[in-house]
Amino acid sequence: MKVLALFGISTLMSLVSSGVIAQLYAWPWLRTTTRDRALLVLVAPHMFLRFIGLSFLVPGVVSSSLPTAFAVPAAYGDLVAGILAVAATVALSRRKSWASSLVWLFNIWGTADLVFAFVQALRVQIDPGALGAAFFIPTAIVPPLLVTHALIFRLLVRPK
Numbered sequence: 001m002k003v004l005a006l007f008g009i010s011t012l013m014s015l016v017s018s019g020v021i022a023q024l025y026a027w028p029w030l031r032t033t034t035r036d037r038a039l040l041v042l043v044a045p046h047m048f049l050r051f052i053g054l055s056f057l058v059p060g061v062v063s064s065s066l067p068t069a070f071a072v073p074a075a076y077g078d079l080v081a082g083i084l085a086v087a088a089t090v091a092l093s094r095r096k097s098w099a100s101s102l103v104w105l106f107n108i109w110g111t112a113d114l115v116f117a118f119v120q121a122l123r124v125q126i127d128p129g130a131l132g133a134a135f136f137i138p139t140a141i142v143p144p145l146l147v148t149h150a151l152i153f154r155l156l157v158r159p160k
Contacts (some may be wrong), residue, residue: 002027003127003129004128010013010139010140011138011139011142014139014140015143015146015147017143018143018144018147019147020147021147022148022150025160026151027151030042030151035094038155039057039092039111039152039156040089040092042137042151042152042155043085043088043103043148044149045145046081046082046110047085047089049084049085050079050081050082050110050145051082052141053077053078053079054075054078055075056070056071056072056074056132056134056137057071057072060104061132061136062131062132062133064081066130066131067124067126067130069102069120069123069135070117070120070121073117073120074116074117077113077116077117078113080113081113082105084102084105084106084110085110087102088103090106091103100156103152103156107149107152110149111146114142114145114149121138123133
């Protein structure tokens with residue numbers, strides 16, 4: 001129970017900290033730059049960070065007790081999100097007319113993937129210790145990614 005509480009506190013505080021950084025530093029800059037430039041800045045980190053989810057499938061990175069019902073959809077969901085992030089970043093940087101549509105697709109998929117992983121982890125009752133070295137993914141990487149998804153949605157629904 002103590003590990004679960006530490007896991008929850010770590011994840012929550014990472015989410016709160018990411019929100020504070022977004023509110024104090026990121027959003028003031030994002031709202032003053034062009035929409036496409038702001039989207040590019042927010043989507044680009046996902047090109048690197050989403051592929052880390054594949055580590056859920058690597059023996060030794062996580063313990064053998066990590067349920068397949070969690071690991072497989074989380075890993076492959078992140079893989080698809082990473083590929084969509086690469087495509088959206090390239091489209092935005094080349095100012096393609098369909099870049100905004102691709103950002104919508106990436107952002108919906110990416111957000112749903114992260115939320116599904118959290119729900120699935122609760123459903124299969126993952127012991128945080130089962131994550132092994134991948135413990136940092138939901139505690140240090142996922143919260144800032146969720147905040148960037150929220151910022152992307154905020155930009156997408158704003159008038160150009």
